[in-house]
Amino acid sequence: MNLLLRDVQVDGVLTDVTIEGDRISAIGARLPVPPDAIVVDGERGALLPGLHDHHLHLLALAAASTSVRVRPGNGGDPLGFASELRAADTRLSMGSWLRAVGYHDRTGRPLDRWVLDEIVSDRPVRVQHRSGALWVLNSAGLDALGLLTGAPPPGCELLSDGTPTGRLWRLDAWLADRLPIDPPDLGAVGRRLCALGVTGVTDATPTADTSGFDRLASASWLGEIPQRIVVTGAPGLDIGSVPSSLTVGPAKILLPDHDLPSLDELVHQMRTARAARRNVAVHCVTRHALVLTLAAIDEVGAVAGDRLEHGAVIPSAVYPAIRAHGLTVVTQPNFVAERGDDYLAEVAREDLGDLWPCASLLDAGVAVGAGSDAPFGDEDPWRLIHAASQRRAPSGATVGADERIPAARALEMLLSDHRQPGGPVRRIKIGAPGDLCLLHTSLSAALAALPDNPVRAVVIRGCLHEPA
Numbered sequence: 374m375n376l377l378l379r380d381v382q383v384d385g386v387l388t389d390v391t392i393e394g395d396r397i398s399a400i401g402a403r404l405p406v407p408p409d410a411i412v413v414d415g416e417r418g419a420l421l422p423g424l425h426d427h428h429l430h431l432l433a434l435a436a437a438s439t440s441v442r443v444r445p446g447n448g449g450d451p452l453g454f455a456s457e458l459r460a461a462d463t464r465l466s467m468g469s470w471l472r473a474v475g476y477h478d479r480t481g482r483p484l485d486r487w488v489l490d491e492i493v494s495d496r497p498v499r500v501q502h503r504s505g506a507l508w509v510l511n512s513a514g515l516d517a518l519g520l521l522t523g524a525p526p527p528g529c530e531l532l533s534d535g536t537p538t539g540r541l542w543r544l545d546a547w548l549a550d551r552l553p554i555d556p557p558d559l560g561a562v563g564r565r566l567c568a569l570g571v572t573g574v575t576d577a578t579p580t581a582d583t584s585g586f587d588r589l590a591s592a593s594w595l596g597e598i599p600q601r602i603v604v605t606g607a608p609g610l611d612i613g614s615v616p617s618s619l620t621v622g623p624a625k626i627l628l629p630d631h632d633l634p635s636l637d638e639l640v641h642q643m644r645t646a647r648a649a650r651r652n653v654a655v656h657c658v659t660r661h662a663l664v665l666t667l668a669a670i671d672e673v674g675a676v677a678g679d680r681l682e683h684g685a686v687i688p689s690a691v692y693p694a695i696r697a698h699g700l701t702v703v704t705q706p707n708f709v710a711e712r713g714d715d716y717l718a719e720v721a722r723e724d725l726g727d728l729w730p731c732a733s734l735l736d737a738g739v740a741v742g743a744g745s746d747a748p749f750g751d752e753d754p755w756r757l758i759h760a761a762s763q764r765r766a767p768s769g770a771t772v773g774a775d776e777r778i779p780a781a782r783a784l785e786m787l788l789s790d791h792r793q794p795g796g797p798v799r800r801i802k803i804g805a806p807g808d809l810c811l812l813h814t815s816l817s818a819a820l821a822a823l824p825d826n827p828v829r830a831v832v833i834r835g836c837l838h839e840p841a
């Protein structure tokens with residue numbers, strides 16, 4: 374099916390655009406209607422290249438949409454969180470798991486099985502910490518998984534007498550093998566991303582096996598997720614077995630924030646990626662992880678396309694090293710808007726000035742791309758853009774005012790090619806892929822109305838997707 378977009382603004386100029394097959398075939402005033410074309414009156418709305426979220430997690434996002442989401446506000450109030458869980462408890466069928474995501478300790482008493490038992494005790498409950506690194510189970514949950522009687526796997530936190538506390542660190546794969554299968558609704562994720570103008574994503578999950586990729590590939594093949602999907606996977610991943618409907622991106626190296634590997638181990642992981650001719654994308658949230666990563670890159674050598682994921686804390690003293698290696702920082706400005714009050718309350722004073730840098734990195738000549746880290750961050754790219762230009766916490770407090778960038782510049786961090794997250798903006802030109810985002814208004818009006826979502830429709834591989 375071909376497409377004619379009438380009266381759209383491309384780089385501020387009113388024009389028509391045709392897409393034939395999956396490519397842009399003509400741009401100009403009063404274009405003739407191509408054969409079998411759908412004609413869309415653009416009503417002078419801006420036409421942009423489709424947005425690419427450079428860092429998110431599709432399966433986790435789909436699973437999160439069927440979970441209780443602990444948000445700032447209701448998680449800050451322990452009773453608010455409890456009432457959310459109790460309300461979900463009444464909605465679910467007997468005996469099924471209750472799943473909650475986005476938890477963050479604010480009360481001083483860490484969440485454990487006994488705290489959860491006081492809230493819901495007669496069905497299995499699991500609550501994910503918002504970092505993604507920790508699951509907390511109630512006693513019924515531990516029992517359902519055999520953890521009250523069997524040998525606990527490493528990562529299952531124990532009291533000195535061997536009693537499990539319910540806190541399971543980095544045990545997602547172990548849990549996935551034992552939990553009832555509850556197929557996540559990837560179609561809902563695809564529709565949501567379309568409604569937000571997203572035409573491509575990089576799934577930054579460091580999985581070592583390809584079963585998750587098979588689910589993504591089938592969702593792609595069935596059209597549930599129409600977006601182009603780039604996957605990362607771990608350095609040891611057998612890339613030959615990745616389904617062809619997915620694009621293989623850099624190898625994701627996860628550095629557990631609480632248990633960093635040795636320099637030798639990290640160098641080994643990077644060399645494994647290099648042996649498969651892959652770039653690396655290293656999870657760098659803390660100052661220590663960053664220093665370790667740069668030391669490993671010094672040893673292995675950087676290749677164009679290597680990335681630092683998150684860059685939550687980057688002292689300006691290391692900007693020259695990042696730039697000299699040509700590393701791209703893939704940042705999440707949205708976290709400042711979502712978690713800014715927690716940062717102001719909890720982040721060490723010496724780190725506050727180095728938190729989620731953006732403007733200063735760009736000024737130093739470092740390439741910066743953006744991704745939402747959904748479901749750990751909000752998947753809405755327009756909120757991300759707004760956050761980058763405002764740097765305001767939910768309370769309204771400013772976090773790092775000097776790191777603000779103009780909204781139009783923040784948008785560019787989502788318009789770059791997936792191979793170069795901080796690289797040049799993709800352009801609407803003849804022969805370019807038919808991956809486009811049509812707004813209701815001009816771009817300047819859309820940016821002035823942020824964080825409202827300005828998207829009217831997307832085109833992906835030449836196919837029109839309008840929100841219902």
Ligand SMILES: [Zn+2]
Nearest residue numbers: 428429577746
């Ligand atoms: Zn992530």
